[in-house]
Amino acid sequence: MILFTILLSPFVVGTSTLPFFVNIAEAQTTEETQASAGVNQREPKRLALVVGIDDYPENPLRLPVRDAELITQQLELVGFEVMLIKNPTVGALEEARDLFIEKIQQSGEDVTALFFFAGHAVQFDGHNYLIPANSNIMPAPGQSAREPGKAVFRDRAVDAQRGILDYLNESGASQIIFVLDACRVNPFNPQHRATINVEGNGLAAMNAEPGGPDTFILFAAEPTRVAFDGVDNASNSPFTQAFANAISKPGSTLEAVYRQVYDQVKETTEGRQRPYQEGVLFRFTFREAEVSPELASGQISFTSGEAGVSPEFVSGQTRLLETGLERRQYDVIRDGADLLKQVLETKSINEIQKAAEAGDSESQYLLAIAYHVGQGVATDPKLTAYWLRRSATRGFSRAQFAYGQRLYWGWGEIEPNKAEGFDWWLVAAENANGSAMLEIGDTYRLGREGVPNQDFTQAEKYYNQALSIGHLEAETHLGHLYGMKATTAKKQGDTDAFEQASKKKLVYYQNAADKGSSVAMYELAYMYRYGDYVEVDLPKAIQWYKKSTTAGNSTAAEELANLYADESKTGLGEPQPEEAAKYFRIALELGSETAGVALADLIKKGKVTSKTPDEALNLYEQALANGSLRAASSLSEVYLKGELVEKDLKKAEQYALMALELLAMTEPDSEDAWPLYIRLAAYNLLKLYQEEGLQPAKPELVNKLVAQVGPLDGPMKRFTVPVACGAVTSSFHVYTWDWELDEPPTDAQFNWVKEARGCEVPTDVIESFQKLYKIARENNVSFSELTVYALGQASKKKGASEEEEAGNEQ
Numbered sequence: 001m002i003l004f005t006i007l008l009s010p011f012v013v014g015t016s017t018l019p020f021f022v023n024i025a026e027a028q029t030t031e032e033t034q035a036s037a038g039v040n041q042r043e044p045k046r047l048a049l050v051v052g053i054d055d056y057p058e059n060p061l062r063l064p065v066r067d068a069e070l071i072t073q074q075l076e077l078v079g080f081e082v083m084l085i086k087n088p089t090v091g092a093l094e095e096a097r098d099l100f101i102e103k104i105q106q107s108g109e110d111v112t113a114l115f116f117f118a119g120h121a122v123q124f125d126g127h128n129y130l131i132p133a134n135s136n137i138m139p140a141p142g143q144s145a146r147e148p149g150k151a152v153f154r155d156r157a158v159d160a161q162r163g164i165l166d167y168l169n170e171s172g173a174s175q176i177i178f179v180l181d182a183c184r185v186n187p188f189n190p191q192h193r194a195t196i197n198v199e200g201n202g203l204a205a206m207n208a209e210p211g212g213p214d215t216f217i218l219f220a221a222e223p224t225r226v227a228f229d230g231v232d233n234a235s236n237s238p239f240t241q242a243f244a245n246a247i248s249k250p251g252s253t254l255e256a257v258y259r260q261v262y263d264q265v266k267e268t269t270e271g272r273q274r275p276y277q278e279g280v281l282f283r284f285t286f287r288e289a290e291v292s293p294e295l296a297s298g299q300i301s302f303t304s305g306e307a308g309v310s311p312e313f314v315s316g317q318t319r320l321l322e323t324g325l326e327r328r329q330y331d332v333i334r335d336g337a338d339l340l341k342q343v344l345e346t347k348s349i350n351e352i353q354k355a356a357e358a359g360d361s362e363s364q365y366l367l368a369i370a371y372h373v374g375q376g377v378a379t380d381p382k383l384t385a386y387w388l389r390r391s392a393t394r395g396f397s398r399a400q401f402a403y404g405q406r407l408y409w410g411w412g413e414i415e416p417n418k419a420e421g422f423d424w425w426l427v428a429a430e431n432a433n434g435s436a437m438l439e440i441g442d443t444y445r446l447g448r449e450g451v452p453n454q455d456f457t458q459a460e461k462y463y464n465q466a467l468s469i470g471h472l473e474a475e476t477h478l479g480h481l482y483g484m485k486a487t488t489a490k491k492q493g494d495t496d497a498f499e500q501a502s503k504k505k506l507v508y509y510q511n512a513a514d515k516g517s518s519v520a521m522y523e524l525a526y527m528y529r530y531g532d533y534v535e536v537d538l539p540k541a542i543q544w545y546k547k548s549t550t551a552g553n554s555t556a557a558e559e560l561a562n563l564y565a566d567e568s569k570t571g572l573g574e575p576q577p578e579e580a581a582k583y584f585r586i587a588l589e590l591g592s593e594t595a596g597v598a599l600a601d602l603i604k605k606g607k608v609t610s611k612t613p614d615e616a617l618n619l620y621e622q623a624l625a626n627g628s629l630r631a632a633s634s635l636s637e638v639y640l641k642g643e644l645v646e647k648d649l650k651k652a653e654q655y656a657l658m659a660l661e662l663l664a665m666t667e668p669d670s671e672d673a674w675p676l677y678i679r680l681a682a683y684n685l686l687k688l689y690q691e692e693g694l695q696p697a698k699p700e701l702v703n704k705l706v707a708q709v710g711p712l713d714g715p716m717k718r719f720t721v722p723v724a725c726g727a728v729t730s731s732f733h734v735y736t737w738d739w740e741l742d743e744p745p746t747d748a749q750f751n752w753v754k755e756a757r758g759c760e761v762p763t764d765v766i767e768s769f770q771k772l773y774k775i776a777r778e779n780n781v782s783f784s785e786l787t788v789y790a791l792g793q794a795s796k797k798k799g800a801s802e803e804e805e806a807g808n809e810q
Contacts (some may be wrong), residue, residue, distance in 0.1 A: 003040055015245065021807075024169035027782075030258060031701075033417075037175070037252040042312070044110040044111050044112040044174050044175055045081075045111050045182045046075075046078075046080040046111075046114070047080065047103055047107060047111055047112070047113050047114070047173075047212045048075050048081070048082045048083065048113070048114050048116065049080050049082075049083050049085070049100040049113075049115050050068050050071050050082055050083070050084050050086070050098065050315055051068060051085050051086075051088065051093065051115075051117045051118070051119070051130075052065040052067055052068025052084075052085075052087075052117075052118045052119060053065070053086070053118070053120065053131070053132065053133050054087065054119065055134070056119075056120060056133065056135075056588070057134075058136070059120065061120065062241070063118070063234065063235075063236055063237050064119045064181075064237075065086050065087065065118075066083075066236055066238035067181060067236050067237055068084060068086065068116070069706040070235075070241075071118075071240060071242075071244055073503065073507045074224070074248050074507075075116075075698065076500075076503075076504070076712075077248060077504065077507065078247060078248065078252075078287045083096065084245075084435050085102070087133055088133060089132050089133055089134050089135075090132040090155075090156055090157065092132070093130070093132050093158055094158065094163070097120050097158075097163070097167060101171045104168075105171060109172065109174060110172045110174065111172070111173035111174055111175070111277060112177065112284065113168055113171065113173035113175070113176045114176070114178075115164060115165075115178050116177065116181075117130055117160075117179070117180050117181070117182060118181045118182070118237070118240060119131060119180030119182060121180065122153070122157070122181065122326050124153050126179070127160070127161060127729070128159070128160040128161065128182075128206065129153045129157035129159055129160070129224050130155065130158045130159075130160055130182065131156060131157050131161075131186070132156070133491070135156040135158070136153060137156050138156060143320050156805060160180065161206055161424060165178055165215075165217075165649070166798040168213075169212045170347070171276070173213060174213065175214065175220075175284060176213055176214075176216075176282070177216050178206075178215065178216070178218070179218045179243065180241075180250045181219075181227060181239045182227065183486065184221065186676070188806035189226070189258050197583070198551075206278055212637075214279070214280045214282040214516075215279040215280060216278075216279045216284075217275070217278040217279045218277050219275060219276045219278075220239035220265075220273070220275060221239075221273050221274065221276065221665055222274055222275075222276040225272055226708075227310055229238060238264075238265050238268040238269055238273065239261065239275060240693065241264075241268075242260065242265050243257070243261050243712070244259040245264065246260040246264075246286075247287070248511070248758060249287060250468035250469075251287070251288070251487055252285060252287050253282075253283045253284065253285050254281045254282065254284050254632070258277050258281070261275050264579035271627065280662075287468075288468075291487065304516075322509035329407035329725045334367040336365075336373075336398075336402065337373045339369075340370055341375070341550070342367050343366055344375070344376065348376075349370060349377060350377030352366050352367055352370070353367055356387060356390075357390075361390075361391045362391070362396055362591055363389065364387045364388075364391035364396070364638050365370040365391040365396050365398055365402070365494050368383075368384050368386075368387035368391060368399070369384075370483075371384040371387065381414070384406075385403075385406065388402055388403045389403055391403075392427070395431065395661060397428045397431035397432065397433040397436070398433065398435070398679045400425075400427050400428035400431060400433065401422075401424070401428040401433045401436045401439075403424050404421045404422070404423075404424030404425040404427075404428060404436065406421070406423060407420050407424060409421070409426070410419025418448075418449040418450045421450070421540075422450035422668050430467065430795035432469055434466040434469055434470075434471035435471075437463070437465045437466035437471070438462070438466050438471065438473060438474065438477050439464040441458075441460070441461075441481075442459070443460040444456070444458040444459035445477075445480065445481055456481060460478065460481055463477045463478045465695040471552060472515055473517055473519065475509075475511045475512035475517070475520070476506045476512040476517045476519045476520045477511040477513070478504075478508040478511065479506075479512060481502075482501045482502070482504040482505035483523075483726055484726075485497070485501035485505075485718065486498050486501035486533070486726070487504055487726045490578070491500055498727070502727060503533070505533070506533055506534065509523045509524050513544070513547070517546075517551075518548045518549075518551035518552055518553035518556065519553065520557065521551060521553070522543075522544070522549035522553050522555060522559075523540075524544045525545040525548060526541075528540040528541040528544065530725075530730055531728065531736070532726045532728045533727065537756075538572065539708060542560065542563070542764050544556075545557075545560040546560065549583070549590075552590055554588075554591050554592040554595070555587075555592070557583045557584075557586045557587035557590060557592070557595070558583070558584065558587040558595045559594065559807075560579045561579075561581070561582075561583035561584040561586075561587060561598065561599075562580070563580075564576040564577070564579040564580035564583065565577060565580035565598075565602065565607075575607075577607040577608045577756065578608055580602060580607075580608070581602055581603075582597055584596075584737070585599065586600035591613065593628070594621075594671050596619040596622055596623045596629075596631075597619065597620065597623045597628060597630050599616075599619055599621035599633050599636075600615075600616040600617075600634065603616035604616050604638065604644060605761070615633075615687045616644055617644050618647060618783060620635045620638070621635070624655075624658070627662060627665065628662075628677065629659050629663060629672040630634075630671070630672050630674075631682075632655050632659035632681065633656065633659045633677050633680040633684070634680075634681065635651075635653070636652050636653075636659065636681055636684045636685075637684055640653040640684050640688065640692075649688055649692055650694075652684060653685060653688055655681075656681040656685045656688075657697065657698070659677070659680075659681035660682070660701075661677060663678050668751075668755045669755040669756045670754070670756065673752055673755070673756060673757065674749075674756070675745065675749050675752060676735060676749075679708070679745075682708045682709050683709050683712070685701070685705055686702075686705045686712060689702060689705075690712060703783070706740065707740040707741055708740075708741065709737075709739060710738040710739040710740065713784060714737055714738045714782070714784070715737070715784045716735055716736065716737040717735065717736050717784045717786065717787065717788060718733050718734070719733070719734050719735075719736065719787070719791065720733055720734075721734050721762075722762060723757075723759040724760045724762070725757060725758065726758070726759075730759070731755055731758070732761070734750070734769075735749065736769070736783055736787050737780050737783070737784055738776075743770075743773075744769050744770055744772075744773035744783065746766070746769040746770075746773075747766070747770070750766055768791075769787070772786055772787050772790055
């Protein structure tokens with residue numbers, strides 16, 4: 001039998017308004033979750049009792065409840081079934097202990113039991129007493145007091161050894177882990193507030209029972225030393241934060257956990273606090289490593305060259321490329337080109353080609369990139385494919401991943417081959433390429449071509465493999481996965497599954513954001529902006545948007561700009577156009593393809609001052625050069641109205657016709673596919689022909705334009721309808737006008753919301769617009785006016801309301 005005990009200083013428990021009431025939350029962990037989180041199913045069942053107490057009116061603490069919540073989250077992620085208890089009285093704590101012991105006894109012979117405590121604890125007469133809430137043992141801050149007698153501790157506190165550990169010894173658990181993060185202050189010596197190590201004021205040593213289960217005991221600080229409670233703005237104690245980090249890492253054996261906790265706490269507290277362990281470092285792993293030790297450590301090497309390749313060239317290049325082990329999301333073209341440029345600073349393209357021809361796999365990869373981007377050689381798709389494949393077949397994982405990308409997505413002027421591309425990802429993943437693991441996981445998560453069907457279990461398996469080698473975006477993708485699980489649970493009405501999936505999503509995003517993932521930061525901003533599992537908090541959303549932007553995320557910068565520009569009630573109240581322009585410009589610098597048009601629109605409307613007279617026009621032209629349909633439509637309007645430039649009807653027609661041509665090349669899930677952009681181009685053309693008297697360059701289009709646009713002076717109305725975006729119900733603006741096509745104009749808008757935003761409009765809302773359109777056509781009345789009439793009184797029931805006269809010129 002094995003017992004592992006961890007002791008945390010102060011007790012922390014959620015405050016209750018009822019005497020002796022304690023909230024005990026049991027989180028069930030399924031076998032699927034355990035397996036996917038890197039938990040070995042052959043190990044014992046995992047049960048934990050986590051206690052946090054900060055409700056000490058006479059001597060309050062800040063962090064213990066937060067610490068208990070953090071440990072609960074991390075234990076659940078590694079397969080523990082956790083009983084969390086916040087701010088219990090002595091009776092409630094003993095009751096929770098008894099329930100926990102009963103749970104262990106009912107779970108069979110193979111159980112790992114873990115106890116974690118955060119709160120006040122006091123050493124008296126060689127025993128460590130855990131102080132419950134409302135015990136009235138602690139002195140008030142700033143007051144010196146004599147320690148109570150032994151009888152007081154026995155009646156109002158819980159002996160950690162006799163009242164917890166001995167019970168676990170007799171519970172039948174096969175393994176026990178006991179952790180104490182306690183004694184952060186010496187309550188009977190107010191001069192000692194755990195800011196320095198103090199001899200004689202900490203907890204006493206504890207011992208496992210001889211002949212009993214193997215026991216591991218972990219203290220936040222050495223015996224007789226006080227634990228550090230953290231700086232004023234800390235979210236958790238140094239020990240708890242270190243312990244949470246350690247148990248979440250792949251390959252987290254007891255020995256590895258203790259070493260990491262010791263090192264991190266010592267470093268964080270500048271040597272003032274050093275964790276301490278008692279008992280046995282028995283065989284137990286919180287999260288299994290999913291990649292072989294040889295791959296994870298980089299001990300497996302790939303062929304780096306043959307005769308004719310200089311050792312200096314190969315060794316220097318190998319260090320640059322980190323052969324075989326990818327730890328971050330990898331963009332084949334951008335990052336490959338950057339690496340090529342670095343090598344070309346010391347080596348010529350001829351030297352690279354010579355090494356490639358001699359069989360060096362890394363040089364073959366770099367030469368393929370050179371042929372793709374035209375660096376030092378002329379671009380050649382065939383030679384790109386040739387050298388990528390040669391490098392891939394020689395075992396270079398980046399080339400394997402890149403070749404898979406080329407085949408799966410069809411870049412390089414070839415037809416996609418999903419099956420073969422996916423197979424190359426599998427090969428790259430076997431060679432420890434984290435980006436390939438994430439692509440495979442995404443394919444299973446989304447049910448993309450290449451796999452039999454959508455499979456969350458397989459997706460989680462590959463995401464965890466990427467996490468096991470330290471990939472920086474693995475937890476971001478796990479957050480995406482649990483977001484989809486939460487959405488599915490919500491649709492099915494499974495409240496418990498929704499709660500568990502949402503909690504894990506939040507934890508994964510927080511972990512990834514802490515590691516620097518700009519995507520995870522963006523997702524957290526979204527959650528706080530729209531109240532996805534958390535309370536709506538716009539200041540916190542803005543904070544995460546800014547962090548994501550600083551980390552290089554152009555989408556975050558653009559969303560922040562949109563938020564500042566928002567004039568509706570869902571925005572900040574008062575629009576801040578100059579701030580919007582600032583972040584649109586940042587988004588442009590970060591590579592956004594859509595921020596330029598949005599910024600140009602602000603300038604055109606006179607909301608912000610342009611930096612140069614032609615800034616807006618140049619922004620439109622730059623976007624059009626990149627194939628932007630929206631930019632073409634906007635330029636058509638600019639020349640039609642004479643905004644920013646002199647009125648020019650021929651140019652207005654030219655740009656509108658460009659927009660129609662670009663429609664055929666526009667992906668349905670892109671921003672440019674928003675139906676009102678192409679509608680604006682069609683409207684401008686019809687206005688040119690019917691009101692401005694311009695002779696059509698393409699007369700055959702006129703009848704189609706009439707059918708698509710309807711009367712130029714016809715009403716256009718805007719309505720707000722509910723949409724379900726993942727687990728969040730939000731609002732969306734939909735527009736109506738009178739055209740001559742068979743389906744209502746709302747259908748295309750609802751389809752775009754689904755394709756481009758991944759959101760769903762309720763079926764009854766869609767059908768309501770369709771029925772109204774049918775009635776309008778049958779009775780030869782205005783669809784827009786009928787919709788206003790029909791929905792005016794039913795807005796609350798149907799979730800749609802007319803907001804304003806939208807006007808025809810969008």
